[in-house]
Amino acid sequence: MMKNSLRRTLAEMAAVTLAICSLTACGDNNTTSSSMSNKNSIHITPEAEDMSLKSLDDEKSSDKTEASTSSSVIDTTDMFSKRDLEQSPDLTDAVSLEVSDGKTLTVTEAGVYVISGKAKNCTIKIEADKEAKVQLVLDDVDIENDDFPAIYAVSADKVFITSADGSANSLSVNGSFTADGDTNTDAVIYSKDDLVLNGTGSLTVNSAYGNGISAKDDLKITDGSYTVITAKDAFEANDSIAVCGGDFTIKTDKDGFHAENDEDSSLGYIYIAGGSFGITAASDGIQGTTYVQIDGGTFDITSSEGIEATYVQINGGDITISASDDGINASRKSDQCDVVVEFNGGNTTITMGQGDTDGVDANGSIYVNGGTINVTAQMSSFDYDVKAEFNGGTIIINGEEVSEIPESMFGEPMGGHGGMGGFGGGRGNGSEGFGTPPDGFTPPDGQSGNGFGGHRGNRGNFDKQS
Template sequence: MLTAAGCSAKTAAADQEQSQETAAEVQTETAEEDTQKEETAVQTISQNTVVSTADVTSSGLLDATDFFTERDLTQTADLANAQYITLTSGQDVNITEEGVYVFSGTVTDVTIRVEADDTAKVQLVLNGVSITNDGVPTIYVVSADKVFVTTTETENTLTVNGTFTADGDTNTDAAIFSKDDLVLNGLGTLNVNSVDNGITCKDDMKITGGTYVIHANGDALEANDSIRISDGDFTISSASDGIHAENDEDQTTGYVYICGGTFDIEASDDGIYGNLAVQIDGGTISVTAAEGIEGTYVQITGGDTDISASDDGINAAAKTTTYTPTLEITGGNLDVTMGAGDTDALDANGYIYISGGNVNISAQFAFDYDYGAEMTGGTVTVNGQQITSITNSMMGGGMGGMQGGMGPGGGMGPGGGMGPGGFGRP
């Protein structure tokens, strides 16, 4: 196991005894030259700092004003004091201190393990990395304040085969597994292939840039508290959920927020799932799944979303008690195509509100709601016919319903009081 704690990898080579044989000296010099070339190449890439923007909103269900920091949005690492590590098969790497660590190499049976102080910010820069493991994560964050996984302008591949084995009481079931905050960004490509989950974070996961190709037998992206995405190019194939946020212990977390990026999601279950909420403010999203989007409160304010589903296109269901199940569309373009049979394009176990945007539905049953629905704006087309009011396809529960609870930021959900139709707005 290699322990990296703030010293430069090239220092060890420079400190070798001068009494080595000539052949060994030449080999050492060559290794140093290769390391220096690698450093120069990476530094050249990062000379021009690349910072993306997050087109967030404060007027939606979730106030996203402070969702992303400047460092989250910076797609290149500060390499002034970086440590460069060439991976070796069968040799794990332990990161115990805050810092920037640049990795390269094609290896098997290697875990990059971060076990640092809970105030430490650690940045792992992947510069042409390929790791193939059997049953253990390729990157495992045990402890830190926040860990960044940043790709340079290279292709990187993380693969886990076999069957995952637990680390004590921790079910480490993903190619990248983090117990603390995780940020994914960069200028390159990250391929993730996993026998279970692709990337799992037990705290907040943020993605602000990079290209991601994820094939997972479990959830492709999974987090407890939140998944926040401002940019990136995603190709996702999942035998479970494409993007999944859920916290069974805290009813005010477990949400998905998207304000940018391009997504091609194929999932056997849900394309996008947030047990508290799913809010889409932007991005270009294509989902093919049993259910396209599911959450207690689903809000679409912008972006282009295309859903092909075999069960519900969008389902606002009672996954938490924080909100009354609600589907709200205030902007953007939404296209929903449903399979044959008893399927619903827009389904809410509470309310449906449409006040803006363009909605195009191709389905046997367009709307299914329990408490009420209202349309005050936007353009809605159902099977080629423009409509001006929402008709319930499958009659549900009575009027009224419970009032919405507190939102994740501590405030009430949007709206309040009685709606124009006489039913309680969450």
């Protein structure tokens, strides 16, 4: 008991340290740095544990006690540049442009451009030198197109789209997108290069048949208010998505945030340090190919799967997920990292729908080092294929705090292996069962099974076991 208490105490201290280091990631580019290491769970060496126990017994402190702590899985050093974080642009040498029906405004030089006006079938096209930084300041812009992006960045080093203070901007494409040669321009804002969204105004994006905002390199968002309604991904990038501020209202028939690179399996990651997110998604709320790391922010996600990646790391934030498949899911999408779900801090609340669903599902391992995880699930609260470690923090399942991570727990926290017999739920191997299911529970079809605790068994009907 003493060893378990010490292990959790040290793990909680490590998790708090990590959370503090992550709090100012948006404002200070050098606050959270690490390599993309796979050593992400907290491990305490036997020597350190023995020395710590001895010091406790002797009522003495030991300066030799060591614990290796979890590190950020994403290198956030210089994640956001000074200009990324400047919400009020320098307009000293800005050029003013006004949109008009059926016209293309082409920007070919680096600089700041203030865009205003209302138009139909108008595109702001950026074709600048590969070293050019182009900033579009949207000042009450309203563009409605039939089949082509409202903003199309063909070439530049980096494109900034800034919503001017107090402005309300709207961009929409109402039909299917028309390709530009070999380029499938499938988003209302489409950039072939790095894209930054900032400012203190608002931007509404509607895409009836495609994506909302797409960057084929990196997408960064540091502030602004965004309402995005799409048939496909709301925010999409090939290399990475990094967010440290902003207010987001998203309704999508696919994913809220999606990062995926088909050519480089080390890319396609998502980092979120702050912001307010209301996401309603038919598929995933947040999906990355390699990593999803959340250090802060407030999230209200209603989706099929809440958060999905090869490696999911939660270091902070207040996260509420209502899911019909898995709340948080780690599955093999990249060979660059282990398959892991890791909690080091924050408050995560997951409510699962009926059916064969898991609150936290890892096709690898689960590490709980800190934070509070509150899962309400009729089927399985936690499911993992390799191992699970509970080193610190708080886990609540169906309203009851537990002292260990169950495997494929069925409903109420009643045992992890074998359970209490079966009312046909098919999880565990008990001998006696209940013939009546709990109120509101609908079992999946299949063969009869035993138990509702412990490991997954066969799915079953509600037959009393004898």
